[in-house]
Amino acid sequence: MKNWRTWGVVAVSGLLIVLSWITGSDLLMIAAAVVAGWQIAVSAVQALRIRMISIDLLVIVAAVGALFIHNYWESAAVTFLFALGKALERATMNRTRRALSDLVDSAPETATVLRDGQPETVEIWELVPGDTVLVRNGEQVPVDGRVITGRGGVDEATITGESVPAEKAEGSEVFAGTWLRSGVLQVEAVGIGSDSTLAKIIHRVEDAQDDKARTQTFLEKFSRWYTPGVMVAALAIGLITWNVELALTLLVIACPGALVISIPVSIVAGIGRAAKDGVLIKGGEYLETSAKVDTVVVDKTGTLTLGRPELTDVEVLDPAYTRADVLTLAARAETASEHPLAEAIIRGATDEGLVVEMIDHAEPVTGKGIIATVDEHTVxxxxxxxxxxxxxxxxxxxxxxxxxxxxxxGVDGRAIGLVAVADTIRDDAPTAIAALHAQGVEVVMATGDAERVARNVAAELGVDEVHAEMLPEDKLTLVKELQAQGRTVAMIGDGVNDTPALATADIGVAMGAAGSPAAIETADIALMADRLPRLPYALRLAQRTVRTMRLNIAIALATVAVLFAGVLLGGVTMSIGMLVHEASVLLVIAIAMLLLRPTLREDRAAAIATQPVEEMFTR
Structure with missing residues (x-):
């Protein structure tokens, strides 16, 4: 309704101007000025009530002044163009906020719940935690929950920005607002409605888009003094020159509209684009700070590495045995062990298609390993x-x-082979580190792991600086030392031990935050997908956004300067000034909207390339 009223005023005012040209009636031109200027005058009065001199006041004073000197066309043109500019500005701002509206629209409204074993369609608010929800192929997942039974591929683009459906099976987490693209799932409801991850993302993006950057806050303070200053200057020029039209024209061309809109539209577009790609940025201030990051402190375990040991080597020392024999014997012996490394050996054997039969008994030897009886041999x-x-x-x-x-x-006291396990490097870590280096960002590893292990991982990835065997307070000290050197530091980690350093860093980054509402709320940047390359993407987007803000400010200031020169040198009228002014507003909005273009293609390609084959369901 509001849009119809806005555009209706513009349409009626424009029609009256055309009719005035046809009939030569000054009354129709005055009516056009009144129709277009009425809402502007109301806005100006409302601003005055809170002791603020707004742009609207400059326009309405100029329009009314033009009427008094019988320059009816200038009055109508100024108010019509300003109203048209406001309508277009509102429409384009709505377009930049579409990432948020898309998220809101993706929120499910109904669910199929199993009651006494029978499916029943209910409203979301009727569900309670613990309900079993049925999700069929092609349907939307209505709640956050855990899969009880079933298997399928879920499109999680609304949450993580991933274009490839993720495989879900018993025990997997699913999120409200995602889509089941294959299979059938029964899900135990955990997060419903406002308690879902999607709702928390929507809330976070709303707050972030309304948050102000430092530059925006400065410009708003500037405009509070600038606008009254323009009115005083126009009055002074009018009294000195006794040229009322010149004074009124200065009021119009000095409107700082493009300057005021240049920052918020860039912030909204940048944060909206990031949200669509599964990167939540806390607000404009953090967007600006992220653009200045020159050092990233990164934890090793779970961030650069997978965070769990994997089988890396199997070597034969006795030619009487094959590689498969060595691995099978080791895996069978470890079936009776509770050591964390045992799982890696067993998983490595089963991944290679070997049959690993359980054994009944084994004897752990503290600090040395395990001895077991396998097929009447001591292994x-x-x-x-x-x-x-x-x-x-x-x-x-x-x-x-x-x-x-x-x-x-060993078999019967004699070594037949070697097995080795390690916390392996994430497939996407080299891509992420290379991307950060390409952006001029130094990467510093801070880990509690052993020096030898940390340096090997760092050498393989090309990390610039390594700090190993660190306690949580050591990581905090490291971040402070880097900041004392004048660096802007981002810290990324996934453990509780990283929390002090994350809080102290200029930018705290949480990775794989889709399943962690706390991370979504507290991190300065939350990477919803468990993808390390999203960090350089987020920093790159922040840099693009800040460059856009600076370009828009330059355009706005240049427009005002050129118009001032045009008025003083002659040739720029009130209507021409307003036309150029509104054109500059639309230009800065259009430039900001370029931020909405997708730029995550290379990151998606890397994600797909490293994704397990079983996850690559077709839509």
Missing amino acids: AVGSANLLDHAPDNTRLLQLNEQGRTAMYV
């Missing part, structure tokens, strides 16, 4: 101390030097 997995004959330690030491945990596999 040992661990250090050389578990063997009767000491083997050559050269290869084991080499593997350890590479940051891997190497263990002998």
Whole structure:
């Protein structure tokens, strides 16, 4: 209704101007000025009530002044063009906020719940935590929850920005607002309505788009003094020259509209684009700060690496055994172990298609490994101390030097092979580090892990600086030291031990925040997908946004300067001044809207390239 009223005023005023030209009636031109100027006058009065001299006041004073000197066309043209500019400005601002409206529109309204084993369609507000929700192929997931039964591919683009559906099976998390593209799922409801991740994202983006950048706050303070200053200057020029039309023209061309709109429209567009790509930025101030980041402090475990040990090496020391024999014996022995490394060996064997049969008994040897009976043979997995004959330690030491945990596999006291496990580097970590370096950002690793392991990972990734064996307070001290050197520091981590450093850094980044409402609320930047390349993408988008803000400010100031020169030199009338002024407003909005273009193609390509084949469901 509001849009119809806005555009209706513009249409009626424009029609009256055309009729005035046809009939030559001054009354129709005055009517056009009144129709277009009425809402402007109301806005000016409302601003005065809160002791603020607005742009609207400049326009209405100029329009009324033009009527008094019988310059009816100038009055109508100024008010019509200003009203048209406001309508276009509102429409384009709505366009920049579409990322948020798309999120709101994606919120589900109904769900199919199983009651006494029978499906029943209910409103979302009728659900309670613990309800079992049925989601069929092609339907929207209505709640945050855990999959009870079923398997399928879920399009999570609204949450994480990922274009490839993620595989979901029993125990997997799903999020409200996502779409099931294959299979059927039964989901236990956990987060409903306002408690869902989608609702928290919408709330976060709303707050962020309304948040003001430092530059915007400065310009608003500037305009509070600038606008009254323009009125005083126009009055002074009018009294000195006794040229009322010149004074009124100065009022019109000095309107700082493009200057005022240049910052908020850029912030809204930048944050909206980021949200659509699964990156939540807390607000305009953090957007500006992110653009200045020159150092990223990154945790190792769970951020640069997968955060869990994986089988990396299997080597044969006795030619009587094959590689498969060595790995199978080690895995079978570890089936009776509760050591964290046992799971990595068993998982590595099953991933290679080997049959790993359980054994009944094994004897853990503290600090050395495990001894088990497998097919009437004594199998040992661990250090050389578990063997009767000491083997050559050269290869084991080499593997350890590479940051891997190497263990002998022995049969009846004799070494037959080696297995090694390590916390492996994420597939997307090299891409992310290379992208940060390309942007001129230095990468500093801060980890509690051993020096040897940390340096091996750093060397493989090309990390600039390594700090190992660090306690939480050490990471905090490191961030403060970097800031004291004049650096703008972003800290990314996923553990509780990273919290003090995350809070102290100029920008705290949470990765894989889709399943963590707390991270969404507290991080300065929340990367919804568990994808490290989203960090350089977020910093790059922040830099683009700040460059856009600066360009828009330059255009706005240049427009005012050129118009001032045009008025003083002659040739620029009130109507021409207002036309150029509104054109500059639309130009800065159009430039800001370029931020809405998708630029995540290369990151998506990297994500798809590293995604397991079983996750690549077709839509």
